Amino acid sequence: MTRSPATPLPPPKARRRLRETAALTQTQLADRVGVTPGTVRAWESGRTTPRGRKREAYAKLLKTLAEEGAVRAPEPKPKLEPESRPQPQPEAKPQPEPEPKVEPEGKPQPQPDSQPQPQPVAAPEPVALTPAQAFDALYAFSAPALVRQTFLLTGRREQARESVERAFQAAWEHWPEVARDRDPVGWVRATAYEYALSPWQRLRPRHRHPEPPPADPGDRTLLNALLRLPPRHRRTLVLYDGVGLDLPETAAETEASTPATANRLLRAREAVAGRLPALADPQVLHRRLAELASNERLRAAEPPTVRRGGERRARLRTRAAIAFTVALVATTALTVRTAPTHYEPPVSPGQAVRGVPQRVxxxxxxxxxxxLRQKLRDQMQDGPERLSPRLE
Structure with a gap:
């Protein structure tokens, strides 16, 4: 069974431009698609991508908005400037020249005090950062906190560090898009969480060897309670009670509706409170999650190392794609060269024939x-005697 290809969508910038051209707010567009405004904000920023029926409805709506915008776009009219007529200038009257004043000798005239006026100090112009400097600043600001938050999702230190590095490498590859995003930290956080909670992580050899648990018994119990939650409930709990996002933002980042997100949050809190009754209060749970994340000494790699690693992975993927393309072209050429040009029917297998005497x-x-042979040789080979039989 094959899957149908996904409905194509315009880039995130084009989605936002189409919505603004149609004079629609994010709330109005979300009502027409059937999602939350936070989900529309995530789609337009490129942090998440719609899937399934929501993708088809969103693509159909954008196509309709594009067609309406093309019909509604007015032709540019030439701007008429009023003709400028020369105004008559008043004639300059000759001014009488001032008579020179003769000062008496020997008496110096007092000079007016000339004090320098303070000059306004110009504000320093903002220094434009290079893409590498802006990326390094974002990494230094958010990477340590993201590593601690990802540790709450996985319970593995190396996996949390690797997930954040992969997320920042993806951000560096799409840096023009991430730099213009309203919440670049949220873009990186969503990518890191998706990588950390991927089911493929269980197939890695490193996942078979457990890491040492936290030293504090309370932290160890809380971490075990978190890891027993389903991945979606765990992610919702960490975003809402750990990171501090509100409910619509949590729903947008997890690609779920607000009621579904609220239901997951309540179930996650009930599960944690069932194992740790002291954490039934959301404020206490928020404080304990912050303490658990801060107690782990997790260090992130240096920004230049992450950038070089992302560039190296991009080069490897490019070379692999080129090698695969060359191999595919060579295989196709070999197939075309060696393929038969006409149909040759196959030779039917032999069958045994019965009833025919064996050849001696x-x-x-x-x-x-x-x-008998001697008799035949003794008789005449020609003559009339051979035409008429003779009785013996």
Whole structure:
């Protein structure tokens, strides 16, 4: 069974431009698609991508908005400037020249005090950062906290560090898009959480060897309670009670509706409170999650190392794609060169035929056969005697 290809969507910038051209707010567009405004905000920023029926409805709506915008776009009209007429200038009257004043000798005239006026100090112009400097600043600001938050999702230190590094490498590859995002930290956080909670992580050899648990018994119990939650409930609990996002933002980042997100949050809190009754209060749970994340000494790699690692992975993927393309072209050429040009019917397999006597191999003649052969040789080979039979 094959899957149908996903409905194509315009880039995130084009989605936002189409919505603004149609004079629609994010709330109005979300009502027409059937999602929350936070989900529409995540779609337009590129942090998440719609899937399934929501993707088809969103693509159909954008197509309709594009067609309406093309019909509604007015033709540019030439701007008429009023003609400028020369105004008559008043004639300059000659001014009388001032008479020179003769000062008496020997008496110096007092000069007016000339104090320098303070000059306004120009504000320093903002220094434009290079893409590498802006990326390093974002990484230094958010990477340590993201590593601690991801540790609450996985319970593994190396996996949390690797997930954040992969997320920042993806952000560096799409840096023009991430730099213009309203919440670049949220873009990286969503990518890191998706990588950390991927089911493929269970197939890695490192996942078979457990890491040492936290030293504090309370932290160890809380971490075990978190890891027993389903991945969706765990992610919702960490975003709402750990990171501090509100309910619509949590729903947008987890690609779920607000009621579904609220239901997951309540179930996650009930599960944690069932194992740790002291954490039934959301404020206490928030404080304990912050303490658990801060107690782990998790260090992130340096920004240049992450950037170089992302560039190296991009080069490897490019080379692998080129090698695969070359191999595919060579295989196709070989197939075209060696393929038959006409149809050759296959040879049917042989079948055994019954009822035919076996062919006897030649051998020595019997006495009767020798006598008959001698008789035939003694008779005349031609003549009328051979035409008329003779009685013996």
């Amino acid at each position: 191999a030649p051998g020595a003649l019997s006495d009767e056969e020798l006598e």
